[in-house]
Amino acid sequence: MRKRVMRMMGRAGALALLGMILAGPTNRLWALGEKSQEGFLRMRTVIFYDTQFSGRKFKVGDDMTVTGKFQLLPIWPKEIAFSGISWLNFFVPGPQFLREGTWINNRFMSCSELLELGGTYEYKTIAKARYPGHWPVGIMLSMKDAGPLIGPSIYVDVEGSHEGFTNPIKTLLGNTINLEDYGQSRMLIWTLVTTLIGVAWLGFWLGRPFTSRLGVVAAGRAKELISGADKTVAVIFALGTIGLVAVANVMTASQFPHTIPIQETIIRNEPLPPEPSRVEAKVLDATYDVPSRTLAFRVEVHNTGDRPLVLKEFTTANVRFLNEQIPGNTWNPDFPEVYGGAMKITPSEPVAPGETKVLEVVLASAEWENQRLTMYHETTNRFGGLLFFSDPTGARSIIAVADQLVIPRFGVTQM
Amino acid sequence: MQYSQVDAEAKAVARKFDLVVIMSTFLALIAGFHVHQMLVAGDWSFWVDWKDRNWWPIVAPIMEITFPAAVQAVLWTRFRMPIGATFCCLGLLFGEWMNRYINFNGWTHYPLNFVFPETFIPAAVVLDIVLMLTGNWIVTALVGGELWGWLFYPTNWVMIAPYHLPVEYQGSLMSVADVINYMYVRTSTPEYLRIVETGTMRSFAGGVTGVAAFFSAFVSVCMYVPWWLMGAHFFGSTKFFKTYESASTEVKHA
Numbered sequence: 001m002r003k004r005v006m007r008m009m010g011r012a013g014a015l016a017l018l019g020m021i022l023a024g025p026t027n028r029l030w031a032l033g034e035k036s037q038e039g040f041l042r043m044r045t046v047i048f049y050d051t052q053f054s055g056r057k058f059k060v061g062d063d064m065t066v067t068g069k070f071q072l073l074p075i076w077p078k079e080i081a082f083s084g085i086s087w088l089n090f091f092v093p094g095p096q097f098l099r100e101g102t103w104i105n106n107r108f109m110s111c112s113e114l115l116e117l118g119g120t121y122e123y124k125t126i127a128k129a130r131y132p133g134h135w136p137v138g139i140m141l142s143m144k145d146a147g148p149l150i151g152p153s154i155y156v157d158v159e160g161s162h163e164g165f166t167n168p169i170k171t172l173l174g175n176t177i178n179l180e181d182y183g184q185s186r187m188l189i190w191t192l193v194t195t196l197i198g199v200a201w202l203g204f205w206l207g208r209p210f211t212s213r214l215g216v217v218a219a220g221r222a223k224e225l226i227s228g229a230d231k232t233v234a235v236i237f238a239l240g241t242i243g244l245v246a247v248a249n250v251m252t253a254s255q256f257p258h259t260i261p262i263q264e265t266i267i268r269n270e271p272l273p274p275e276p277s278r279v280e281a282k283v284l285d286a287t288y289d290v291p292s293r294t295l296a297f298r299v300e301v302h303n304t305g306d307r308p309l310v311l312k313e314f315t316t317a318n319v320r321f322l323n324e325q326i327p328g329n330t331w332n333p334d335f336p337e338v339y340g341g342a343m344k345i346t347p348s349e350p351v352a353p354g355e356t357k358v359l360e361v362v363l364a365s366a367e368w369e370n371q372r373l374t375m376y377h378e379t380t381n382r383f384g385g386l387l388f389f390s391d392p393t394g395a396r397s398i399i400a401v402a403d404q405l406v407i408p409r410f411g412v413t414q415m
Numbered sequence: 416m417q418y419s420q421v422d423a424e425a426k427a428v429a430r431k432f433d434l435v436v437i438m439s440t441f442l443a444l445i446a447g448f449h450v451h452q453m454l455v456a457g458d459w460s461f462w463v464d465w466k467d468r469n470w471w472p473i474v475a476p477i478m479e480i481t482f483p484a485a486v487q488a489v490l491w492t493r494f495r496m497p498i499g500a501t502f503c504c505l506g507l508l509f510g511e512w513m514n515r516y517i518n519f520n521g522w523t524h525y526p527l528n529f530v531f532p533e534t535f536i537p538a539a540v541v542l543d544i545v546l547m548l549t550g551n552w553i554v555t556a557l558v559g560g561e562l563w564g565w566l567f568y569p570t571n572w573v574m575i576a577p578y579h580l581p582v583e584y585q586g587s588l589m590s591v592a593d594v595i596n597y598m599y600v601r602t603s604t605p606e607y608l609r610i611v612e613t614g615t616m617r618s619f620a621g622g623v624t625g626v627a628a629f630f631s632a633f634v635s636v637c638m639y640v641p642w643w644l645m646g647a648h649f650f651g652s653t654k655f656f657k658t659y660e661s662a663s664t665e666v667k668h669a
Binding site: 085086087089090091092093094095096097098099100101108110111112127130131140142144148162167169170171172173177179180181182183184186187190191194195197198199201202205206209210211212213214216217218222225226230231234235237238241242244245246248249252255256258259260261262263264266 | 426429430432433436437464465466467468492493494495496497498501502504505508522523524525526527528531534536537539540541543544545547548566569570572573574576577578579580581582583584585586587588589590591592593594595597598599600601602603605606607608609611612613614623
């Protein structure tokens with residue numbers, strides 16, 4: 001008896017929990033799964049930088065602007081297909097924001113675009129807040145055959161109410177329509193009318209005894225179950241249904257004489273012209289120390305410019321490491337990326353014009369683990385990212401690290 | 416007790432039993448048919464910008480004639496009820512609307528005009544009636560299957576025509592459906608993933624819908640046959656039941 005009561009209480013509890021989950025508020029999301037992809041995929045495909053969100057608090061109807069750049073790294077992992085056919089996605093849990101437009105290199109992205117390997121692109125996305133809530137929003141490059149490649153994201157708070165929200169656009173026929181509910185009444189009425197035909201047909205038959213017909217058919221008296229009147233009704237139903245569809249189509253053709261098919265094409269988008277580079281850099285070797293969670297690499301740097309250069313930043317998989325020995329080069333909480341920590345560079349002196357020097361870069365950070373970028377768990381132990389060099393005037397030279405092998409150091413002797 | 420009273424009670428009990436059988440079958444069909452539909456033709460049903468004139472009228476009817484054919488086989492051969500297709504399609508529509516209204520619209524705020532489902536009801540009624548009038552499943556496959564394919568697009572064009580109006584948006588030509596897709600962000604389905612017409616039927620002078628409907632009707636005929644056979648010989652089979660005469664003596668005594 002006690003067991004039975006406990007079982008019943010358990011079931012009731014589970015049902016209540018399910019009900020609470022189903023009826024719970026849907027204006028908050030805690031995670032998007034950014035870290036679920038393999039580290040090598042996030043570090044060696046697309047690197048986003050200079051990303052800026054225009055704010056973190058909005059009212060329903062406000063515009064949010066996201067700007068930035070991304071580079072498709074020149075050595076693409078062989079394990080991931082490169083088709084170049086891309087769609088710069090704005091990710092948000094459902095249409096809590098309306099994407100008003102995305103521009104890549106100042107060109108409106110109306111359809112998928114063909115991007116080039118090694119190319120750098122500048123983008124802008126404008127989105128309008130639609131539903132109140134606490135939402136994660138961000139940038140992502142979706143590439144055919146390669147899948148989603150995730151960029152920086154932030155949480156934003158939207159206040160206000162969706163009630164009264166409209167989304168008007170003007171068609172080429174001159175009328176203005178509200179996309180929030182355009183065509184909805186027509187769709188509901190037609191669905192209802194056609195459904196009623198089905199319900200009437202079903203009602204006509206299910207008004208009769210049902211299961212007992214099994215015996216009548218089994219007894220070889222199936223013909224008794226359908227009368228001539230039934231056949232007449234059936235003919236009326238069939239002709240009436242086909243006639244209704246035909247008349248509705250004639251009316252639709254007169255109401256909408258100018259229609260176009262769904263538009264589908266791919267546009268080629270040239271990358272930005274390469275920026276003048278004042279540096280040549282090549283990573284010589286790299287290790288990852290597991291106990292101290294430290295990536296260290298040696299990079300040979302040759303200054304081809306006429307001003308001294310310093311290594312200012314390393315960015316990979318939306319994690320930024322800053323050389324904080326450079327005055328003013330410190331973390332700003334408004335940055336949408338993850339703060340990896342300080343870079344330790346030895347020797348720390350700038351690379352003089354014409355000089356070639358090997359720098360040892362040490363990046364000790366818990367974020368290697370937090371962001372699941374510890375590649376020794378994966379089949380490919382290579383890392384990538386962007387090295388940002390800077391001269392005293394602030395001019396940047398960006399070098400892509402696309403395919404560097406990493407040797408893990410486990411720090412213990414295993415038996 | 417009078418015989419008439421017993422008879423009336425028996426009828427009432429039989430009616431209640433009918434109701435239980437019908438409702439449980441309806442619920443099972445909603446689940447089974449809806450899952451099948453989402454797996455094989457889901458995106459064309461979910462999104463208004465997938466409802467094109469090439470792939471949608473091909474994929475949807477071909478994939479949706481399956482359950483109606485199988486259920487017709489059971490309900491017609493065992494019960495002489497010409498309602499199999501309508502019963503299935505009403506269940507599918509009910510399941511789809513619950514999904515779109517609660518999940519797509521209620522939870523994630525997609526507007527209903529972006530996510531409304533197609534309807535098969537008129538084609539289903541006609542398919543049932545062809546079976547009833549001919550009493551022959553092969554003729555139903557040939558005639559009903561053709562009508563099933565041909566009726567699909569006109570039935571649904573009434574609802575989707577408004578979404579094919581042209582719009583100039585940010586200097587690009589788009590249909591209203593394209594603009595809805597663009598603005599109401601669908602993160603997991605980037606634009607290139609859409610399987611819609613790409614202008615490859617170059618031999619037919621733009622007459623895409625007719626060719627699609629013809630092909631769809633032809634394959635619907637072909638699909639009807641195996642699904643009818645599966646329904647008739649698997650779900651509608653009574654071979655697992657033995658007659659009283661064929662039972663062993665032990666069973667008879669028991």
